[in-house]
Amino acid sequence: MDYIQEIERLKKEKNAVILAHYYQIPEIQDIADYIGDSLGLAQAAAETKADLIVFAGVHFMAETAKILNPQKKVVLPDINAGCSLADSCPPVDFRKFKENYPDHIVLSYINCSAGIKELSDVIVTSGNAIQIVESFPKEQKIIFAPDKNLGAYLNQISGRNMVLWNGTCEVHNQLKTEAILKLKQQNPDAKVVAHPECDGPVLALADMIGSTNAMLKYTQNSNFQKYIVASETGILHQMQKKSPQKQFIVVPKDENCNCNDCPYMKLNTLEKLYWAIKNESPEIELSEEVIENAKKPIVRMLEISKAAGLI
Ligand code: 13P
Ligand code: SF4
Numbered sequence: 001m002d003y004i005q006e007i008e009r010l011k012k013e014k015n016a017v018i019l020a021h022y023y024q025i026p027e028i029q030d031i032a033d034y035i036g037d038s039l040g041l042a043q044a045a046a047e048t049k050a051d052l053i054v055f056a057g058v059h060f061m062a063e064t065a066k067i068l069n070p071q072k073k074v075v076l077p078d079i080n081a082g083c084s085l086a087d088s089c090p091p092v093d094f095r096k097f098k099e100n101y102p103d104h105i106v107l108s109y110i111n112c113s114a115g116i117k118e119l120s121d122v123i124v125t126s127g128n129a130i131q132i133v134e135s136f137p138k139e140q141k142i143i144f145a146p147d148k149n150l151g152a153y154l155n156q157i158s159g160r161n162m163v164l165w166n167g168t169c170e171v172h173n174q175l176k177t178e179a180i181l182k183l184k185q186q187n188p189d190a191k192v193v194a195h196p197e198c199d200g201p202v203l204a205l206a207d208m209i210g211s212t213n214a215m216l217k218y219t220q221n222s223n224f225q226k227y228i229v230a231s232e233t234g235i236l237h238q239m240q241k242k243s244p245q246k247q248f249i250v251v252p253k254d255e256n257c258n259c260n261d262c263p264y265m266k267l268n269t270l271e272k273l274y275w276a277i278k279n280e281s282p283e284i285e286l287s288e289e290v291i292e293n294a295k296k297p298i299v300r301m302l303e304i305s306k307a308a309g310l311i
Contacts, residue, residue, distance in 0.1 A: 111146070
């Protein structure tokens, strides 16, 4: 079967939209109606006129799309496409943690479950985190969850002392300074771009730190010809597409590969996407109460991002 042709046909027939994250396999990125980072995807989900949302990403992203579109069907090609960061922060444990800081507000990274979003005041993504942190007065006490690396980076650049939940992204957190130093030695003319989910020592080696979309724009707009990319392999597809004459080298996760793949993002395939759009399943389902509670901090995020000119 020609999955691409069939997906295109079903998309029209069902008034469906395919939203894909930059970490999806190239074939999925190429068939998507919208490709973006977590912030761009949340905004695209908030604005879509489609009846069916096919979310080519991971569970928390599809859940966010459902929270913003309770009346629409949202499907995820592989329902097991989770996220180590979201899993590191179970709502029961976080609720207890939060009780220790009654005078703090909660800013949560979008990479968390709907249950954590319900316990949060504002959601942030790597594309708007600093602006959202700085939208609060310096004396405001804040808990930041669940990514301790992004939280520590935000503390460093904002001069704050947010209380951090101890979670990490297993993909970015495994990147090592030794691998970057070796690549820098082999490619002295390369610039290092890094995602803020990487740990502090890795970020200290970066020439530019930003969300997937910010890294992509940087490589497009700057005059350098070579980039060492401390992030997930999928982003290289768009980098290479937008700047075919430039060279991109992903920081390998270990000595045995030239890749750094997110095992959850890579569960989605073109075939699973075809079945998801055809069967309108597996579907994301949430109770009305969860949707109502989790929606408030997401809407707040979109409002602050709009006011800051980020979307
Ligand atoms: P962004 O898309 O916000 O850059 O986040 C990267 C990521 O790890 C998504 O799971
Ligand atoms: Fe989660 Fe990291 Fe994979 Fe993103 S790259 S989905 S944060 S495990």
